[in-house]
Amino acid sequence: MSRGIVLLCGRAFSGKSTVxxxxxNGLPGMIISLDAINAERGLWGGDGIPIAEWARTLDLAHDRVTEAVGDGxxxxxxxxxxxxxxRDRWRERAAALAVPLVLVYVEVDEATLRERVQRNRADRRRGDVTDAVLAEHLASFEPPTEAEAALVVDGATPAAKVVAAVRKVLTAPR
Structure with missing residues (x-):
């Protein structure tokens, strides 16, 4: 298996962590979660995080990715x-590391997202997101453009199909 970077993209509660x-499991690979890095730092995105703190989290993620990719x-x-x-910064990082980057866009309609938020509030499987933070997130979210050539998946896309498509990009001759 060729080493590389798989960058997930999607709105909150779209299913990115599941993908x-x-x-x-399927590639195999190591997950680096920006939410987990924030949690290590005592921050929770559902309450809103200042941009300077997100920038620090991104720097930490870049460092971890660089180390992991360097280890193969x-x-x-x-x-x-x-x-x-x-996403542009991650592409630059992949180019600097001389590895492919696959952008996987997890696309789910807003009604499903809001239903998932409500279910989460009832069972608390994960931290909540305030209504104000969710509204700002949904309003400002920038989905990938056609030029970004994202692999678009949804909750109905079989895991084996997603893994096969990502593996194909990671192992393609460059």
Whole structure:
């Protein structure tokens, strides 16, 4: 298996962490979650995080990815990856490391997202997101453009199909 970077992109509650787990098992690969890095730092995105703190979290993620890829590991980055300039920074990092980057866009309609938020509030499987933070996130989210050539998946896309498509890009001659 060729090493590389798999960058997830999608709105909150779209299923990115589920896809990350499927990819980590199927490729195999290591997940680097920006939410987990924030949690290590005592921050919770559902309450809103100042941009300077997000920038520090991104720097830490870049450091971890650089180390893992240097060790020959394929890395799956679990994040919303919005705005678009963040995806550009990951592309620059992949180019500097001389590894391929696969952008996987987990696309789910807003009604499903809101239903998932409400279910989460009832069972608390994960931290909540305030209504204000969710509204700002949904309003400012920048989905990938056609030029970004993202692999678009949804909750109905079989895990094996996602893994096969990502593996194909990672192992393609460059």
């Amino acid at each position: 990350a787990g499927q990819l980590a 590991t394929t890395v799956i980055i679990d994040d919303t990856s919005s705005p678009a300039f963040l």
